[in-house]
């Protein structure tokens with residue numbers, strides 16, 4: 093795996109493209125700001141959302157059982173999956189039961205996390221992602237680079253070329269309207285021929301057993317209502333207690349995500365359609381473990397709005413793929429170290445700890461504080477990102493000792509006086525590749541202070 | 550009221566003029582201010598790099614050095630944030646509690662403790678204000694742009710408005726991070742530099758002659774890029790402006 | 797151990813102490829004129845709104861907006877001469893040019909209209925599969941915010957499916973440029989009755 097810094101450096105080689113990527117996402121952030129400005133009680137809503145989620149987490153077992161009971165009463169079939177493999181096996185068994193070979197799928201970060209598509213394709217199932225952005229990256233065989241805007245890293249010329257190849261659109265055509273129309277025709281056919289539809293879940297409601305799915309394109313509903321079998325894959329943290337809690341979350345979600353006042357479709361699925369079948373798969377896959385970490389459990393409040401990505405100055409300038417995780421950006425950097433510390437332990441360092449993510453997050457996850465805390469764990473574990481522990485502890489004692497400290501500082505400054513500007517020496521080489529070092533003054537503040545104190549006497 | 554002055558290590562060595570301005574400004578405003586010479590570092594650089602455990606010694610040293618003061622003032626929101634927020638890993642003795650509560654950034658000390666409403670300062674220049682993140686979102690020295698519906702307030706703006714002759718420029722992105730981030734600046738140099746470049750461009754294109762901030766570390770990073778690229782803009786710590794006499 | 801039991805027991809072992817569940821107040825909109833806000837937000841989201849003062853005018857409004865002789869499906873009991881629901885088979889409705897349905901609640905703050913499968917003649921796919929969608933709603937049923945809407949909705953009793961629809965289907969997945977008419981209806985016309 094290539095370190096984030098290296099991927100980011102490659103991304104930054106094309107500065108014009110970096111600027112374009114940054115500007116696209118900043119525009120989304122600005123739309124969010126405007127949408128938020130229309131709700132005077134916004135900060136209260138964040139507080140309520142956070143509390144509702146924390147409450148649910150504190151009784152998650154009870155709520156899951158209540159949810160299951162209600163869902164079964166509604167006529168749904170509820171499955172429990174401990175991990176990705178079990179989830180995928182359940183999906184496959186449902187497909188097999190119906191001898192289905194074709195499945196349409198709407199956006200679901202959970203199935204990305206489980207690598208469901210690859211798994212089903214191995215079993216000769218055709219999976220069609222029906223969200224436009226998802227369909228684009230599926231055709232390109234790439235993972236999404238953003239949880240809400242999966243193809244945000246692509247230019248329309250690239251999509252035009254892809255569609256020319258795959259959907260026989262005119263060569264050189266790049267008009268989004270035209271390309272979207274082509275995808276519409278292509279997907280309509282798929283909706284009518286698939287036997288099973290799978291969706292992600294934005295919210296599961298414990299008191300009613302409903303699953304709520306939010307989309308703009310209407311693709312999830314096209315799939316669910318046209319196929320006889322519907323499957324909803326849901327992370328166990330997606331529960332909320334009451335139907336009325338949706339008021340809080342629907343107000344927060346779309347405004348945070350894209351700056352719309354609400355998603356175009358907010359669908360509440362309670363029972364199967366006549367002669368249809370409805371499955372709900374409740375998935376753990378590491379969530380219960382995260383729940384057991386007091387410093388990090390609040391990351392489970394996440395409603396996957398993507399706002400922390402749009403606001404993150406690093407994400408905007410390195411792209412989602414640089415994180416090499418299903419969920420990139422700030423939230424990904426606090427979720428994934430808990431899954432595989434060795435692999436993702438570098439991500440908490442891909443941040444300046446500026447805190448913008450924390451202030452933008454609609455459910456008030458203290459993302460940047462958790463990044464800081466992950467750093468401690470990474471270095472405790474002796475991973476290279478945390479620095480050399482022995483060196484660090486020597487440095488630490490040095491910093492606690494005035495005489496050592498002053499000598500060190502003075503030596504540093506004097507070296508700088510001898511080798512000013514662009515000279516590359518010591519470990520300053522990284523700093524000085526594109527930055528000069530500060531000009532070292534003749535005397536330090538300490539020296540100045542001592543002198544003037546003496547003069548005053 | 551006795552004030553202990555804390556000067557971050559890199560400021561002591563590389564930006565003494567900003568530290569001197571802080572000291573002189575406090576004197577000018579009638580404070581009994583002292584720089585305890587045994588001081589070292591607040592421990593932030595190591596801790597942010599993931600080595601909180603190794604910085605315990607410097608935390609304790611900081612507390613010993615400063616517990617006798619009524620207030621501890623530093624011209625650095627970042628160090629102040631570290632003391633206030635991350636010294637929570639120490640045993641919370643009375644001394645630790647006192648030091649944490651009484652350590653203030655220069656700008657909040659001026660406005661909240663001294664409650665000044667005017668300054669004898671003159672600085673006839675076009676200035677761009679960089680809101681350093683730790684001061685902004687950590688110490689709430691200003692309302693961050695994400696908190697759209699909170700009444701907008703900014704201590705740095707308030708202080709700069711007291712300076713005669715100074716014009717502030719309007720930025721496109723009023724509080725985006727400069728990309729320094731301590732350890733980040735050398736772990737992720739490509740993005741760090743790109744973020745710095747983008748900030749400088751925003752200030753420069755709005756006609757700023759000078760970029761100021763409450764944290765010298767951000768400015769050191771920006772200055773490094775400015776100097777390398779020969780951009781005709783300068784950086785200056787806010788204390789130097791607040792202490793300026795117009796020359 | 798079956799996964800259900802193992803997941804539940806892990807949660808029991810790992811969950812935090814009980815966190816209180818807040819009572820969320822019914823935040824109301826500050827707008828004095830909900831109808832105007834509702835129309836404004838709908839139009840901002842790419843919908844058209846037509847106000848009439850008598851529900852006998854619905855037919856007329858529809859033919860003005862859709863003059864061509866194309867397939868229309870209506871679930872409104874009052875609309876004579878327009879095809880109704882004849883089968884529950886969803887594929888049958890492919891090729892519907894215009895679907896005309898009733899909205900139960902309109903939400904001013906976001907332009908969303910609530911409809912359940914009862915108003916869809918149990919053809920859940922209808923508002924999605926049609927090329928164009930017409931929703932008829934009485935202005936008496938406009939509320940300010942989502943809180944008010946969910947308060948009226950309460951818990952579901954009969955309907956197994958319900959949806960808030962806030963405009964035509966749309967996407968911005970190609971370079972963030974807004975395209976109206978992604979997979980669902982290409983336009984939404986809201987007819988406001990007294």
Ligand code: SF4
Nearest residue numbers: 394395397398400453
């Ligand atoms: S962490 Fe917060 S801001 Fe980021 S995706 Fe989750 S809910 Fe949205």
